[in-house]
Structures are given as structure tokens and as C-alpha cells.
Amino acid sequence: MRHLAAALLFVAVASAQAQPRISPNGAVNAASFLSPATPGGAIAQGSIFSVFGENLGPRGLEATEFPLPTALGGVEVLIFTGEGENFLAPLLYVSANQVNAILPSNVPPGRHLLRIQRDGIQTNDQFIKVVEASFGLFFSEQQGVAVAAAQAFTQFFTRLVGLETPARPGETVTLWGSGLGRASGPDDQQPIATPSQAQIEVLLAGRPVPHTYAGRSSCCAGLDQINVEIPPDAPTGCVVPLVVIVNGNVSNHVSLP
Numbered sequence: 001m002r003h004l005a006a007a008l009l010f011v012a013v014a015s016a017q018a019q020p021r022i023s024p025n026g027a028v029n030a031a032s033f034l035s036p037a038t039p040g041g042a043i044a045q046g047s048i049f050s051v052f053g054e055n056l057g058p059r060g061l062e063a064t065e066f067p068l069p070t071a072l073g074g075v076e077v078l079i080f081t082g083e084g085e086n087f088l089a090p091l092l093y094v095s096a097n098q099v100n101a102i103l104p105s106n107v108p109p110g111r112h113l114l115r116i117q118r119d120g121i122q123t124n125d126q127f128i129k130v131v132e133a134s135f136g137l138f139f140s141e142q143q144g145v146a147v148a149a150a151q152a153f154t155q156f157f158t159r160l161v162g163l164e165t166p167a168r169p170g171e172t173v174t175l176w177g178s179g180l181g182r183a184s185g186p187d188d189q190q191p192i193a194t195p196s197q198a199q200i201e202v203l204l205a206g207r208p209v210p211h212t213y214a215g216r217s218s219c220c221a222g223l224d225q226i227n228v229e230i231p232p233d234a235p236t237g238c239v240v241p242l243v244v245i246v247n248g249n250v251s252n253h254v255s256l257p
Contacts, residue, residue, distance in 0.1 A: 032136025105182030
């Protein structure tokens with residue numbers, strides 16, 4: 001009897017440890033990671049978002065083909081609106097501490113509930129603010145600098161922009177991010193390159209720079225690109241500040257070498 005009680009206690013503790021949980025303010029734009037409590041921290045229709053927490057899923061699994069699944073490794077991401085609607089988000093990646101998904105483009109703007117379900121066990125609910133557009137810039141940490149994920153194009157070749165391979169005045173540079181607005185087709189399918197209808201302003205060192213395209217990339221689901229022309233008189237340096245303002249929502253601040 002003593003052994004049975006000990007075994008039941010062990011099972012109860014193990015079950016409690018396996019309870020999936022979303023961290024406070026744990027649902028964020030997957031490019032910027034801006035907190036929902038900050039300006040620009042809302043999640044846009046059709047954008048890639050990340051959910052952070054504990055015991056959210058199995059060891060890292062990635063969706064590898066279209067259509068993207070709404071269940072991966074026993075994990076589902078659900079959004080509930082105040083109007084009684086519910087949506088399943090297409091999944092890109094699941095792990096114990098992070099889930100990446102695409103916010104369905106038909107989720108209406110507003111304040112909604114997000115929940116993850118793992119093998120039938122539900123997490124706590126998390127409020128999310130959904131808007132038509134709120135852009136986040138992908139970036140990498142290079143020598144302590146948040147460098148924008150960008151590619152420079154010339155007549156003859158393409159290169160990744162970095163501290164050792166900076167952009168040059170006169171070049172066209174593609175900025176990668178997510179949050180320019182809803183997809184023109186199904187969110188779980190290969191996207192179609194479609195210009196965004198949002199109001200977009202790119203500021204380099206505080207000055208507006210022209211862009212020749214801003215919208216969905218045909219590369220990957222939920223991925224957006226903005227093609228900008230670096231002015232001939234652009235300032236030089238490793239930490240030239242870059243920010244994008246979309247429909248009045250300010251992106252994360254990064255540097256463009």
C-alpha cells in the first residue's frame with residue numbers, strides 16, 4: 001500500500017510538471033519579439049508569431065511541406081474571438097519552450113484569447129491584440145549589435161548584409177520581416193508575392209528612404225520583404241539605425257551596417 005501511494009504521488013507530480021503553460025506576454029511577433037505591452041507589440045493578420053512557455057510541445061519539430069499543418073507533434077494553437085469564433089493557426093515549428101505559427105488572416109482585429117493544446121491538455125489562456133499590420137524586422141546579434149536580416153543586390157551578385165559585408169550607398173537592399181498584413185491566399189499554402197496595402201515608412205538614421213516593393217515574399221509562408229534603395233548620401237557605419245513604421249505601428253529598432 002505504501003508503494004502504491006508513493007507511485008500515485010510520483011504520477012501526480014509528473015503530471016503537474018508536464019502541464020503546458022504560456023508565459024506572461026508570451027505571444028509575440030516572431031521577427032521582433034516585441035512585448036505585447038509595448039507599442040508595436042500587436043500581432044498582425046497573416047504574420048508569423050511565436051509563443052513562449054513551458055512544456056508546450058515535444059522536442060523540436062518543423063513543418064516541412066505545404067499545406068502547413070494545424071496539428072504538429074500533438075500541438076494545436078487556437079484563437080478564440082469575443083464573437084464566439086475560433087481559429088486554428090497553421091504551425092511552422094513546435095518545441096517544449098517555443099511554438100511558431102501563422103496568425104490566420106481571417107482572424108478579425110481586436111483583443112482575443114490564445115490557447116495551446118498539447119495531446120488534449122490545454123494551457124492557460126493568453127490575451128493577444130490582433131491588428132491589420134504591425135511589422136517586425138528579423139535580425140541577428142553580431143558582436144553585440146542587432147543587425148537587420150537583409151540582402152544587398154547589385155547588377156552581378158547578391159550578398160547578406162553584415163558587419164563585414166555592409167550595404168553600400170546606391171544599392172537595393174531587401175529587409176526581411178513579418179507583419180505587413182494578411183495573405184492574398186490561404187495561410188497554409190505557398191504564398192504569392194503580393195504588395196501590402198498598408199501605409200509603410202522606412203527610416204534610416206531617422207530619414208525616410210524610398211522602397212520599391214513591400215509585401216509578401218513568395219519564399220515562405222508569413223514572410224514579408226521590403227526592398228529599399230540606399231540613398232547616395234546615406235550615413236555610413238556599423239550601427240546605422242533602421243526602423244519601419246506601418247500604419248503608425250513602430251517596428252523593433254535594428255542596425256543596418
